[in-house]
Amino acid sequence: MTVGRALFQLLVFPGLLYAVPVAWLMLWMERKLTARLQGRIGPPFYQPFFDFVKLLAKRPLPRPPLQALAMSALPVLAVAGTLGALALLPVFPHSGGFTGDLVLLVALLEIPPLCAVLAGFVSRSIYGELGATREAVLSIAYSLPFLAALVALAAAANSLSLSVISQQAMWQVRLPALLALALCLPVKLRVNPFSVANAEQEIYAGATTEFEGPRLALWELAHGLEWVALTGLWAVLAFPAANAAWPLRAVVFVAISLALVLVLAAVAAATARLKLAQAARVYWLWGSALGVLAMVVAVVWP
Amino acid sequence: MSPVIPVGPYHPALEEPYKIELDCDGEAVREAHITVGFNFRAIEWLAERKNYTQDLALVERVCGICSNVHTLTFSRALEQLAGVEVPARAQHIRVVVHEAERLHSHLLWAGIAAEVIGFQTLFMTCFALREKVMDLLEAVSGNRVNYAMNKPGGVTRDIVDPGMVAATAQAIRTAMEREIIPVFTTDRTVRARCAGVGVLTRDEALAWGALGPVARASGLPQDIRKAAPYEIYDRLDFEVPVRPEGDVLARIVVRALEIVESCRIIEQAVDGMPAGPIDAGDFIPVPAGEACARIEGPRGEVFYYVASDGSDVPLRVRIRTPTFQNMPTVALMVREQTLADVPLIQASIDPCYSCTDR
Numbered sequence: 001m002t003v004g005r006a007l008f009q010l011l012v013f014p015g016l017l018y019a020v021p022v023a024w025l026m027l028w029m030e031r032k033l034t035a036r037l038q039g040r041i042g043p044p045f046y047q048p049f050f051d052f053v054k055l056l057a058k059r060p061l062p063r064p065p066l067q068a069l070a071m072s073a074l075p076v077l078a079v080a081g082t083l084g085a086l087a088l089l090p091v092f093p094h095s096g097g098f099t100g101d102l103v104l105l106v107a108l109l110e111i112p113p114l115c116a117v118l119a120g121f122v123s124r125s126i127y128g129e130l131g132a133t134r135e136a137v138l139s140i141a142y143s144l145p146f147l148a149a150l151v152a153l154a155a156a157a158n159s160l161s162l163s164v165i166s167q168q169a170m171w172q173v174r175l176p177a178l179l180a181l182a183l184c185l186p187v188k189l190r191v192n193p194f195s196v197a198n199a200e201q202e203i204y205a206g207a208t209t210e211f212e213g214p215r216l217a218l219w220e221l222a223h224g225l226e227w228v229a230l231t232g233l234w235a236v237l238a239f240p241a242a243n244a245a246w247p248l249r250a251v252v253f254v255a256i257s258l259a260l261v262l263v264l265a266a267v268a269a270a271t272a273r274l275k276l277a278q279a280a281r282v283y284w285l286w287g288s289a290l291g292v293l294a295m296v297v298a299v300v301w302p
Numbered sequence: 303m304s305p306v307i308p309v310g311p312y313h314p315a316l317e318e319p320y321k322i323e324l325d326c327d328g329e330a331v332r333e334a335h336i337t338v339g340f341n342f343r344a345i346e347w348l349a350e351r352k353n354y355t356q357d358l359a360l361v362e363r364v365c366g367i368c369s370n371v372h373t374l375t376f377s378r379a380l381e382q383l384a385g386v387e388v389p390a391r392a393q394h395i396r397v398v399v400h401e402a403e404r405l406h407s408h409l410l411w412a413g414i415a416a417e418v419i420g421f422q423t424l425f426m427t428c429f430a431l432r433e434k435v436m437d438l439l440e441a442v443s444g445n446r447v448n449y450a451m452n453k454p455g456g457v458t459r460d461i462v463d464p465g466m467v468a469a470t471a472q473a474i475r476t477a478m479e480r481e482i483i484p485v486f487t488t489d490r491t492v493r494a495r496c497a498g499v500g501v502l503t504r505d506e507a508l509a510w511g512a513l514g515p516v517a518r519a520s521g522l523p524q525d526i527r528k529a530a531p532y533e534i535y536d537r538l539d540f541e542v543p544v545r546p547e548g549d550v551l552a553r554i555v556v557r558a559l560e561i562v563e564s565c566r567i568i569e570q571a572v573d574g575m576p577a578g579p580i581d582a583g584d585f586i587p588v589p590a591g592e593a594c595a596r597i598e599g600p601r602g603e604v605f606y607y608v609a610s611d612g613s614d615v616p617l618r619v620r621i622r623t624p625t626f627q628n629m630p631t632v633a634l635m636v637r638e639q640t641l642a643d644v645p646l647i648q649a650s651i652d653p654c655y656s657c658t659d660r
Contacts, residue, residue, distance in 0.1 A: 034422075034423075037423060038422060038423045038426040038427075039426055039427075039430060040426065126307055126308075130307070130329075130641070133328075133329075192420055192421075193420075193491050195420060196642070199420060199642065200314050200420075201314050201315040201417065201418045201419075201420065201645045202315065202641060202642050202644070202645055203641075204314060269422070269423045270423060271421065271489075271491045272416070272419040272420055272421035272424070272489070272491040272492050272494075272495050273419055273420025273421070273491075273495070273642075274491060274494060274495070275494075275495065275640055275642045275643070276329055276640070276642060277329075277640070278494055
């Protein structure tokens with residue numbers, strides 16, 4: 001991967017220039033579809049952007065220096081980590097990537113939840129601490145199926161390179177792995193039925209309860225970017241056509257991502273919120289079953 | 303982590319200001335302490351300084367949801383003192399408004415229950431249906447919240463279009479049976495949140511004096527409409543739903559079935575509505591004496607005591623609302639449950655703290 005190529009992926013597509021507007025678009029789509037399903041009108045499409053600008057314009061609360069530093073740095077880190085993960089997505093598999101970028105992707109995708117956990121404790125609010133605890137417990141629960149699915153894909157393709165994996169993993173492994181990854185999406189994106197870590201009626205906003213103004217704006221941006229990165233990861237793994245021309249690949253990538261947002265929003269609108277133990281059980285049981293199935297198939301069906 | 307987690311006085315899960323302090327061990331609740339009185343308005347004190355006509359408007363404002371219950375109970379206490387017979391048509395109209403109020407109160411509660419378990423679509427569905435009840439109440443009384451329908455000796459307004467009232471009740475019953483009850487009883491995520499949660503056993507309900515749907519969901523078949531029928535309830539055909547489980551799901555089912563029964567009551571009351579006057583005269587003098595009245599409000603038994611010295615100002619008006627009785631059971635129910643269950647359990651008694659803080 002050349003430096004120019006890396007910069008293009010980080011700053012243009014599927015990085016910054018693409019990801020930020022699409023993050024707002026996805027946040028809007030989720031809100032709009034939910035509203036329509038509930039018989040409401042919903043916000044105009046520019047609403048998430050306006051929310052972001054409005055939050056940015058607010059003056060941050062004065063805080064003790066170390067706390068202020070941590071509370072500003074953590075959302076920045078979450079945004080940066082997610083952007084890095086986005087840049088690694090092999091939308092155009094022939095012209096990028098390196099061996100081992102799967103490991104880096106997994107690490108970068110874990111940064112936002114980790115930052116959220118730290119943010120909850122740093123903010124020194126009881127609700128933030130509860131949200132952080134829930135986030136930590138859930139991330140342990142969903143990491144097993146999430147990682148098992150990716151490891152199974154890597155084993156099936158016999159490679160740690162994302163572009164090779166996205167092209168060469170067999171469908172008998174890919175299918176259970178994609179299902180396991182899809183199951184992990186609602187909890188990683190904190191939507192129903194797994195919106196446990198930000199359960200408003202129980203613990204306000206969870207880890208980000210004490211965040212305000214620009215710091216909260218960055219969290220919102222990080223959240224939007226997580227939508228783009230996670231649905232994007234699912235999209236590149238679900239569309240392996242190696243011979244497709246690059247415009248077609250880009251269009252299909254965007255289409256699958258947006259369709260996934262709609263599916264997740266519809267599921268969220270049709271469910272109640274589970275409890276922490278119930279949500280964790282779903283991942284330990286069903287998520288792990290899918291992940292282990294993918295791994296077993298990858299090993300015994302070469 | 304600090305072991306005490308405050309829920310309230312201002313919290314997204316609470317409709318009104320009050321406070322539950324939870325001694326927690328991680329997510330598990332060990333002990334709960336309830337504080338009320340954030341919204342005290344001295345209504346009883348005011349009632350002893352205003353005349354009966356003004357008091358009628360005053361007690362209507364005890365509660366923003368069950369306002370009609372208060373004027374009805376107050377009027378019944380005064381009628382008892384004055385020995386006035388309420389005309390049959392007025393009794394039918396009273397029952398229609400009383401049950402329509404139960405409908406909208408229960409639907410509001412069902413919406414809130416859905417909201418606190420994070421099921422906003424169901425919340426919207428319940429509130430859309432509740433809007434039909436509100437429209438019905440507005441068509442009958444001219445008001446959406448404080449209906450001003452009751453007065454000592456009768457009602458203030460006639461029902462001019464009984465056919466519309468019956469048709470609306472039937473439409474609500476159909477929507478309830480087709481849309482809302484199936485979701486609450488069969489949806490897996492709702493069941494996962496409600497079944498077996500916040501159990502109040504029959505003995506506990508009896509010992510702690512639980513009232514209304516809370517008692518009926520714990521297997522106590524108590525309902526003032528059956529036990530001490532008032533107005534025309536002894537002539538109506540309706541069931542009192544009782545469930546033995548005592549959990550949150552049972553409270554949901556009891557209230558949902560009560561909505562269906564209320565629709566049936568409205569249909570019957572409208573059907574059998576006789577012609578005739580709607581009040582026993584413009585002015586009812588209240589002689590010296592004392593009287594008690596109790597009726598079955600949406601949340602349980604509402605009790606009024608009125609003492610009069612023969613003047614136009616009462617000596618004493620005592621109001622006891624059902625939440626006052628049900629509230630202590632919350633501390634019992636949340637023990638050994640998880641933090642996530644607390645908003646739902648406290649909501650499951652259908653708390654009305656503005657009534658309690660009258």
